[in-house]
Every structure is written in C-alpha cells, then in structure tokens.
Amino acid sequence: MKRIGLIGLGRMGYNLALNMLDHEVAVYAYDKVINDEVKKNKQIKLLSSLKKLVDELPKPRIIWLMVPAGEITDNVINELAQYLDKEDILIDGGNSNYNDTLRRYHDLKNKNINLIDCGTSGGTEGARHGASLMVGGEEKIVKSIEWLFKDLATKDGYAYMGKPGSGHFVKMVHNGIEYGMMQAIGEGFELLEKSDFELDYQEVSKVWAHGSIIQGLLMDTAYSAFKKDETLKNIIGRVDDSGEGQWMVEAALKYKAAIPVISNSLFARYKSRDEERFSEKIVAAMRFEFGQHKVYKR
Helix, strand or coil: CEEEEEECCCHHHHHHHHHHHHCCEEEEEECCCCCHHHHHCCCCEECCCHHHHHHHCCCCCEEEECCCCCHHHHHHHHHHHHHCCCCCEEEECCCCCHHHHHHHHHHHHCCCCEEEEEEEECHHHHHHHCEEEEEECCHHHHHHCHHHHHHHEEEEEEEEEECCCHHHHHHHHHHHHHHHHHHHHHHHHHHHHHCCCCCCHHHHHHHHCCCCCCCCHHHHHHHHHHHHCCCCCCECCCCCCCCHHHHHHHHHHHHCCCCHHHHHHHHHHHHHCCCCCHHHHHHHHHHHHHHCCCCCEC
C-alpha cells in the first residue's frame, strides 16, 4: 500500500485524508490541533511531531501540506527541510501566493528537495469525493506521482499546468473568477429584493439552479442557503477575503491585464465590512455552504 504524509487535518485536509483512504493510500498525518472526529478514525496514523511523521515514510517521501497560506506554510516547510532527504517531494495543496511558491521552490531545490504546487478547488465535498486539482512543478516530478492527483480528483478534474508556481497561479485566477461570479449572483438577488414584486428567493434560486444558463455549484449553494433561511435574516452581510483577490489584482497590474469585474468584486468585499447589503448576505451564505467559511450571524 502506498504511504503518504499529510500535514493539516482541518476541513479540507481531513476530507482529503478520507479520499486517500478510499483509494487505498495509507495516511500518516500530523496537526497541532486534532479534533475528536479525527482522533476516532483509526485508519489514519497520527504522529506527534513533524520529525516522527517524516521517519514513518518510505523514501522518496511524499508529503502533502494542507495548512494556511503565508507564515504557517513557511514555518512548516522550514522545519520539514531539516528532516527530509534528497528527492523527497512536498506538495503544497493550500492557497499559497504563487510568488511565495516560487521562492520556496528555489530554496528547496538548492537542498535537492522537490516542491509541487497544487491548487485545490471543490470545497469540502470535492476534497472528500473528487477535487479539482491544478498542479504545477517540474514535469518529471509531477508525472512520477500523477497517480495521486488522478486518484483524488473528480473525473477530468486534474491537469498539469506547467512549471513551478503555475498551479497556484491558476488557482489564484480561479478564485478571482469565483469572487466575480458570487458578486454577480449577490447583486442579482439584491435587485430582486428591492423590486416591487413579492418573490420567493428559494423558488427563484431553485429554478436558476436547474437548467438555466447560470446554473452550477454557486447557484446550488444559494438555493441551499435559502432553503435554510428564506430571507437570510440571520446572516450579516459581511464578507471576508482570503487574499487571492488582492493577489490577482496585483498580478493584473503587473501584467497589464484588465479585470474590472474581479477587481470590483474584491472592493465590494471591503465595502461589506462598513455597510450591510443583501448582496453580501448572499455571498456570505454561499461561501459557508460550499466551504464552511466563517459566517457572521446576529
């Protein structure tokens, strides 16, 4: 049985672990904080330190990181680098800034350690039953463990994007598009809410989610949210951003690409922290439905 190291057992990480187990991959895992549900799953081998995790894995080791982007990812990689050997493979499956990924790739390459960047989409359900994976890195390294990405992805949901950094760059753009699409849905419902018609938003979203041009996962999540709360009266229309929208605007300025819809959707999230609007309620509800992102309630 193939053996994989997994660091990070939050919502996405734990569901990826279950997905791996479904594909007969032995999961050796570490996290600083482990909830009771994870502890009860005896199929996952839990280790008490990064060093012990590394020692349990056969060479060349394959270790998947599913931790928050930024300083935490840097800290984990820096510690791991002390224990890893030449040709070991690290996969960063989080939402890292592609510029950070390029820096980490070169730092690890100098130590003959391989880094693959894997943009991971599909929310918790995707992580559990088949994700969308955008993978960047040295082609020969990616191809050597391509079986793993194919196992974890939904049908046609995996592709090799290209050189190091490309996976996280494509995921950044994906998330920027997501910002724009959710904002458009939210604004559409705001117009419905302000109109003279007495509309049932659950019925509207149900129809739009079945057979319309704008059907899809995001409309499904809007429908799911309205089934639970027909006017979203218990949700405050404050929408956080996790960084990708800002990174995408910065990249657009660098490459002189015009992205007004995505830029404005980011600015709308900033504005949501000052003034409540119905559209922000929609976006907040959708983010909770597909990814269990934090939602502010009364």
